[in-house]
Amino acid sequence: MQENSSPAQAYAAFRARQAEGSTVLHRFRDDLPYPLDDFQIRACRALEEGRSVLVAAPTGAGKTTVAQFGVELAVARDVRVFYTTPIKALSNQKYQELVDAHGADRVGLLTGDASINRDAQIVVMTTEVLRNMIYSGTGLDDLGYVVLDEVHYLGDRFRGPVWEEVIIHLPAHVLLVSLSATVSNAEEFGAWLAEVRGHTDVIVSEHRPVPLYNHVAVGTDILPLFTPTGHDVNRDLQAAVRRYRGSGSRRDKRRHSAPRFTRPARSATIRSLARSGLLPAIYFIFSRNACDDAVEHCLASGLDLTDEASKRVIREELDDLHDELPDADLSILGFHNFAAGLLGGFGAHHAGLIPQFKELVERLYAAGHIKVVFATETLALGINMPARSVVLEKLSKFNGETHVQITPGEYTQLTGRAGRRGIDVEGHAVTIWHPSIDPSDIAALASKRTYALKSQFTPTYNMAANLLARLTTDDARKVLETSFAQYQADTSVVGLAKKARRADAALEKYHAAMQCDHGDFAEYFGLRRTIAAMEKSAGKSRARLKQRELLEAMSKLRFGDVVLLPSRRSFGACTVIAPLRTEEGGDTRLPSVLTSTGKVWHLRPHEVTEPPVHLGHIKPGKKFNHRVVAERRRVVETVAAGIESGAINDPADVGHAVKVRADTVGREQIEAVRAQLRAHPCHACPDRETHARWAERAVKLEREQQSVMAQITGRTESIAHVFDRVCNVLTTLKFLPDDSHILRRIYGERDLLTALSVRAGLWDELDEPECAALASMLVYQARRETIGAPRLPSAKLSRCFDELRSTWRMLSQMETDARLPVTPEPEAGIARAMYNWANGKDLAHSIGRSEVAAGDFVRWARQTLDLLGQVEQVAIGRTAAVIRRAAESLRRGVVLD
Template sequence: MPRSVRSAFLDALDVQPDPFQLQAMAALDEGRSVLVMAPTGSGKTFVADYAVARAVDAGTRAIYTTPLKALSNQKHRDLSARLGASTVGLITGDRVVNPGAPVLVVTTEVLRAMLYDGAAALSTLGAVILDEFHYLQDVERGAAWEEVVIHTPAHVPLVCLSATIPDVEAVHSWLVQVHGPTELVVAAERPVKLNHLYAIGNLHHATPLLLPVFLDEQMNSAAELLDGARRDTRGDGLRARDRDRPVPPERGDLIAHLRANDLAPIIWFVLSRAGCDSAVVECVESGLQLTDEAERVRIRALVSQALAPLSAGELRAIDAGRWQQALEAGVAAHHGGLAPVQREVVEAAFAEGLVKVAFATETLALGVNLPARTVVIDRVVRASGELLTAGEFAQLAGRAGRRGIDEVGHVVVPWSSHVPFHRVAALAGGHLAAIRSAFRVTPAMAANLVRICTPASAVAAVESSLRQHRALDHTAVLRTDLALRRAELEALGPEVAVASAPVAPAAPKRDDVLAAVSAGDVVVDSGAPARGPVVVLAVGRKRGAAYVEAIGSNGRRVQLTTSSLRGRPTVVGRLDLPEWEPTRRGHAQRAADALAQFEVPDVPVEAPPANGRPPKANGQRRRLVESIASLSALLTENTTGVRDELDRMIRLLERRGHVVNWTLTESGQAVRRLFHPSGLLLAECIAAGVMDDLDAPSLASAASWFTVRSRLGAPPSTGIATPELASRWTLVRDVTRSVQADELACGLPPTQHPEPALGVPLHRWASGAALDVALAGSGVLVGDVVREVRQVAELLEQVLTVPGKHQATAEQAVLALRRGAIVADDR
């Protein structure tokens, strides 16, 4: 690449690149891909923007991917402002803008579908940017990132960006192997340092105590000491001395303390939508006022402009009055439960410094450009009880500190009775866990591989996954462990028989022998005579089994039981001892002294009787055999697991009639187009006529059955919208049972059963009802319906690509769904 391109790029931005940015630019100039691992806010997107500039200058196309539609919309706006609207296009599940543009912003799933289809837009591809690359770990969506890497042509440079890839060298090795020369660029230092703080409340004082989590890079012992006084709250009846114990600081008190120390604006992560909303209500009801009159006037102007297109019903549905009241107080929630237009206003108001505190879920941490001076992480444990990982904590903390404005960003974790201080410190200073591949063979993936690959190249494609790469990395270790276990097993020799000894039937049980001994008897374990003799002090029974209290020659007390003996307890003599008195001083020593003078006869080593316990070697042998079997199975899984998974999926597609002789049937063409967790089931339902001859509202409602999934805090089911849909639901259940039976027969996990959760409000909305009418009586939050409407519209966009009588109605349903508050922020 000519030097002038870099010079023009740098001149236009008028910035001095950091060393890691220069390293990445040089790699791109030399035609290599780059994997950039740099902290949040350090300028990773600078590298992506340079890759875009190179592609545009060369007359090729740059595709910029993000994991979220909100991020795609934001990047489209940013690039359009810099490069011009005619240069930049956008394709997400919701919107298509200028798709023929030389710079195209898409979600990762959109690019995956383009690669499988061999889209014409890829014929001049010059760069692919994969933002938030650590998303390849996402359980539900991560496979799309790996598929993009596998199927992007080798001559096209990849720009992979992330702040939280733990074992980045392993990912880099995979990229080199799968895609070719790739430069690893790591920037360890944040441009804005982080100061981790621990906020402790006190019942005597309104002002919370802010303690550093680390002092001289060591965990703060003072904070740990204070945390040692942790207790469960006992209500109003606290004694005076209890009032000095730590408690969670009040939100209003902590906000006031942070603002007094010039630590605003604040993003307060709460990790649940309901928690965000209740935090805002708590602040407003407490009378918190963080804005002046001029700021309130500006907020009213933003709200008025944004809400102008909405109807009265939509304003009532989003509770616009109370929402605006909170905004004017300087606080707001930001989560997926809000209407898009509300999130848009919150982001704009926060960026202007009008909103001082934004209570947000972790979605805000995924690249939305709203850095703050301080981040508060309300609890480091989710509502499900699961502790955040170090990577998740780092993602949230990374929002603290504004480059060019703040020298230090502050991360505050309030005291909690649920999580001790040392766990907080471990998260703040801990190492990221090893990256986990989420790659798995799906019906759509397998169908697409059948379409574009030979059987051998399909296997090669799935074996190019990060999952297989990591598995093969472990095979050498597994083979070494397996060889060691087999050598240990061979060294043990043949197994000792335990049940065939001719004297076994006549031999007394060890339990009977133990019960028969008495105080003063000298006993030797015939299975291990080298242990030495013990003198019996007392005999008893516990849970029906005999046991013996005894003293060894070293003066230590021991307990003999059938499980502690290797052979039979053999009485070899007797000592005249006084009655056992364990509390009497010197008794044990006198017993040991007497035993030391006793001459113990030789006791031959005996195998245990038939009703006894087998020798220790037999137990070791059994454990080794189990370990060898487990290691062998894991080794097989690591070497052939992905290939076997593909084979099972192909068998399922053949069994269901979607693949014949490595060729897709008409129904198989439908499966390949439906990149959805329920794609196979949906294709089967379409083939069964579930979607035929429905009107647009009914089709939208039926499609919603396949998008809602049971989860913690999910909205309740609203039932089936119409009698006709009730009959279609019965057909869906029959098809589901048939598909699940074949999945289990092929050794695959069954598809999750559809749910009719939000079918009623979806039907009303698609029928043209106002948003408040659509929600009426459902008990569903507006944000849940907004999100569901957008997901159903996106799914219907995929259904549109499947030939059939449903296509025209599906197009009408998409138009009926995408209106009003649903698309108010799509600009």
């Protein structure tokens, strides 16, 4: 109590403490082993007072505590709570945590291929499962709270739209606990949530409880990235890097060459981390194969990071896992290397591993028994793997099409794993230096701690079918217009509209300034612009004609022709050693020539501005090899002898080449417009050029204005326009209104193609393994492009695949015409493997010689199971029974969760 407080104030404070003592929050705080931070208290109070919350805070700041309180509130108020996560691995982890806290009878798990206690009060699930439940209208009774963990995943290109569907369609009384990494537009996202869901408190904390320090490993030396003030790049680091880059001119570098840089072995880096007290560590490598290679390398180097006590625990876990797996599968799973790595204190974690391997790595790492995990970026998605330090081997990754630099947001997400609250006083991020990396690039990534959340929402066929099953078209459009994508588009339109209004005001002034007493200056300036456009067009025509004539002249050159290149007269008499050719992909390569000094020159377009002059011809010989000096010398001597004898024209006697003829197309039309210009009254105005400058400004501004208006038109109701195009495709294919019941139960990127396959009866004549194989074709997507179709295990399945591809070609053409994203083509890359597995074969026999990793096979098998479950709901009679048995045949061994 404050010394100067009045009795009334003291009494009020007492009543407030008494009231808080009876709240759920008070009991929750008493049970925690640590005090709550201010942002956690504000979020929990908002929830207790009946408001949704958006909590944006750094990784490791304690956002999960708010979610735990949401669960406590649900239990206290006897309502259901759903805890959603973006990935199944995180769902499994949260399920176990909640079981430990509330008991197995109170907690359920739904992940598409796993269903445990689905009617429990607390259910953990992936966001896709919740979306499906909303559309089917099941399981939402008594639902009071939904936790949206990692809600910033809403910005993911492929899966982000599911978050928006959930937020838009959940019943209005359900409170949301949205947990996000720090995003720079949290207020914008929160404002949208408030508009869609009602009262929502936006709580942003940028404080990181465990401070993060950035380092760079140059060789095996680990140096701070920044100076002690934290703003400038460390000079010692710059000096260490400079050693390998040299300095001064090229001549200096040749004289004093910099020592050659060799990237340190991963085991050497890990030993450096151990010496510096920076273990345990997560070592991010953006390649599955490289993660496995790292384990192999560390085994070969004899790296050992575990004591006998940890080895004993690891052996017990490995024995249990060994007993779970069939002996025939141990080899193809790489069990022995996996086990040896764990006993040495290190392991890999990526999507190519079977779930049982990944879960064991997670358990052992969390318990402190292994010290290093080589991981791909998927590990950064909230799985609780406590690390003192994070290592980034590269700052670029393959995005499926090309190698790209990681973004500041990705850097933040990856390095956010470093620093264990309550264990470490600080976390550390270590980037492995390479000459291709500049320390300033690392500093730029590390300095930008936030990134903007951008919606990826777009209407899908399944979404349209489900909306129109319960809403009119107009009402469905209104629902879609409440999306975050449309909110962001509309917000940007506000700024564009302001820009357009400013442009309107400026245009009025410009038009006033270009007024001319002699006549209509806008008309006069229009003639000037017409002439400029016609001359530009004529110039392009002349350039095209010149280019065509040059290519035609070049295409006539043959092996052994001797020519003079007017634009390269210093080359002298050149011999053609490779004629013009068109390469695969359509690119044209100009001829290669041997100059009079014996130098091979591959001609480039900018070097050939005039047609070559033909001087003569020699026979270099069929076996001429331009890489052999003696061969080149012989050709040069043959040409010189030919010039001496007169058989070849002397290039010194050849005058300048004849220029490409001028194009006169349109010249008469241009002169006619010039005559109109000279005859116009404004041509005689003494202020003509002043008026013209204002007119030029007006034209430029009008172009900008048109661009702004086009953007406004494109963004206003953009989501609704896409929805209309989606509906048009569905109407054309008679899914609206006739067969929407099929499409409503089928989800995924190939939803409409799958529905078409069901309606066409492709599943009706197949047996169980063939159904499993067909389902795999509708979920599988190869990690890299493959050439040719794989051989399928049955003629019936081959015919089915041919018909499926034919259906896809028809659909993709419709989508192209409708300006919609094209449905991914069906792929049969794992059809044989899925067929074999459904036929009871072991893992080694099923995967066979295919390149698919065991973990990938398990993941695709589970997605195949998910799709079979969807198709079973819309199939009838015998077909539904066969599909059900197909799913049962897949659900065994490593595919079991």
